[in-house]
Amino acid sequence: MYKIILDIHIWTSILFVVISLVLTFRVTRGYIIKKEKYGKTCIYLENSFILLLYLGLILGFVLYFFLEPANKYVVHSMADVNRILALRFWSIEHFSVMLFALILAQIGKIFTAKSISHRFKFKYAMIYYDWATLVTLVSLGFFLMNR
Numbered sequence: 001m002y003k004i005i006l007d008i009h010i011w012t013s014i015l016f017v018v019i020s021l022v023l024t025f026r027v028t029r030g031y032i033i034k035k036e037k038y039g040k041t042c043i044y045l046e047n048s049f050i051l052l053l054y055l056g057l058i059l060g061f062v063l064y065f066f067l068e069p070a071n072k073y074v075v076h077s078m079a080d081v082n083r084i085l086a087l088r089f090w091s092i093e094h095f096s097v098m099l100f101a102l103i104l105a106q107i108g109k110i111f112t113a114k115s116i117s118h119r120f121k122f123k124y125a126m127i128y129y130d131w132a133t134l135v136t137l138v139s140l141g142f143f144l145m146n147r
Contacts, residue, residue, distance in 0.1 A: 002067040009059040016052040017140075020133040023049050027129060031122040038112070038121040049129060050109055053102045060098070064090065089143060097139040104132040 023045040030036045108128025115121045 002063070005059060005063055005067055009056060009063060012052055012056050012059060016049070016056060017136070019045060019048050019052060020129070020136065023125075024130050024133050027122050027125040031119070031126045034119065036118070036122070038118045038125070042121075042125065046105075046109060046112065046125060046129065049132075050102075050105050053098070053105055053132075056098065057102060060095065064095075094139065094143070097135055101132040101135045104128050104135070108132070 023042075026042060026045060030038065030042065105128060108124055111124035111128065112121045115124060
């Protein structure tokens with residue numbers, strides 16, 4: 001069961017990265033080209049972006065708190081967590097960064113939904129979704145460098 005949920009979490013993350021890069025490109029291009037409209041494609045992409053973040057959060061909770069075979073890591077204090085780099089990454093850094101990206105994306109969704117002008121929709125989407133994507137990719141980069 002753990003392996004299946006982990007694979008779904010990984011594929012969700014890969015799909016998130018692809019959609020986030022497409023969304024980042026689309027909203028940045030839409031902001032630069034002033035005559036473009038914030039249409040159904042952008043709304044679909046931003047909804048998929050946020051949905052995948054929520055799905056990743058739920059799957060991560062299930063993996064970490066219910067299915068994690070990391071019972072081999074006996075953690076008695078925060079000092080033990082900091083000693084084990086992989087455990088620290090997954091328990092603190094990964095969770096914090098992904099939660100921050102989710103909060104940024106949700107704020108961006110609120111601002112884009114409330115905006116009347118297409119220009120402001122692109123502006124808010126560019127600011128919040130691009131930052132959420134950047135934060136996620138930087139976190140991924142740190143993980144890959146420290147493997």
